[in-house]
Amino acid sequence: MSLPFILFFVFALIAIGGALLLILAREPIHSALSLILVMMSLAGLYLMLGAEFVAAVQIIVYAGAIMVLFVFVIMLLNAGVEERTDYSKMAKYAGIPLGILLLLDLAHWMAHSLIGKTPANGAGSANVMVSTRDLSVQLFQKYLFPFEATSILILIAILGALVLAKRDE
Amino acid sequence: MSVVPVSYYLVLSAILFGLGVVAFVFKRNIITILMAIELMLNAVNLAFVAFARAWGQLDGLVFVFFVIVVAAAEAAVGLAIVIRIYQNRQSLNIERVNLLKF
Numbered sequence: 001m002s003l004p005f006i007l008f009f010v011f012a013l014i015a016i017g018g019a020l021l022l023i024l025a026r027e028p029i030h031s032a033l034s035l036i037l038v039m040m041s042l043a044g045l046y047l048m049l050g051a052e053f054v055a056a057v058q059i060i061v062y063a064g065a066i067m068v069l070f071v072f073v074i075m076l077l078n079a080g081v082e083e084r085t086d087y088s089k090m091a092k093y094a095g096i097p098l099g100i101l102l103l104l105d106l107a108h109w110m111a112h113s114l115i116g117k118t119p120a121n122g123a124g125s126a127n128v129m130v131s132t133r134d135l136s137v138q139l140f141q142k143y144l145f146p147f148e149a150t151s152i153l154i155l156i157a158i159l160g161a162l163v164l165a166k167r168d169e
Numbered sequence: 170m171s172v173v174p175v176s177y178y179l180v181l182s183a184i185l186f187g188l189g190v191v192a193f194v195f196k197r198n199i200i201t202i203l204m205a206i207e208l209m210l211n212a213v214n215l216a217f218v219a220f221a222r223a224w225g226q227l228d229g230l231v232f233v234f235f236v237i238v239v240a241a242a243e244a245a246v247g248l249a250i251v252i253r254i255y256q257n258r259q260s261l262n263i264e265r266v267n268l269l270k271f
Binding site for chain 2: 102
């Protein structure tokens with residue numbers, strides 16, 4: 001068991017544990033904090049995959065900006081303990097087995113579809129980092145148009161959020 | 170020093186996505202349901218990064234940025250809708266939002 005494997009399993013266990021906590025927590029704020037845990041451990045995994053810039057963006061934008069928005073809305077609406085309803089008998093008897101089935105199926109196919117197809121399981125050596133320079137060249141040359149389109153998307157989202165959250169006169 | 174195989178990351182991504190689906194179906198709080206969507210997007214991002222690593226190409230990483238941008242836009246608009254629903258219903262329970270239910 002070498003160091004990368006140990007790190008991988010530590011991060012993976014933290015991520016899965018955080019996701020389970022998100023499901024099991026009754027208070028929305030606990031769910032939000034456990035989701036931040038998942039995002040942090042995913043940032044660690046991105047670092048292990050050599051994507052340092054993506055890891056930084058993951059922490060700054062996801063854990064920093066998006067989750068702050070969630071926590072802010074939870075505080076604003078004073079969201080308390082989630083109500084239990086008796087609507088979801090169907091979910092209990094059909095949902096849990098089907099959910100587990102979906103999970104196993106996805107894991108099975110993802111594990112098996114790669115065997116023999118991946119170029120030597122991780123091209124490049126273990127310590128190669130993707131340089132931010134290469135990434136930005138790719139982003140601003142090959143993907144320039146989608147990049148500009150996302151700025152319009154953000155603008156529309158800002159306007160939409162403003163219009164929706166505005167109080168009626 | 171051996172490298173963790175890419176399929177390990179993909180299996181982790183599948184597990185996280187499955188847990189996201191379960192959370193999406195089971196949670197009754199609208200904010201938590203939005204968080205479940207974020208969890209699924211995160212799982213997909215992990216798969217993108219793992220594939221980018223496996224094939225030694227940067228396109229997967231660029232797609233991760235686009236996914237993050239779309240997630241930010243979705244969170245902003247979604248939470249504005251949540252605030253609106255709360256003003257109208259005084260509740261965050263998804264069962265109370267049933268006007269369109271057949």
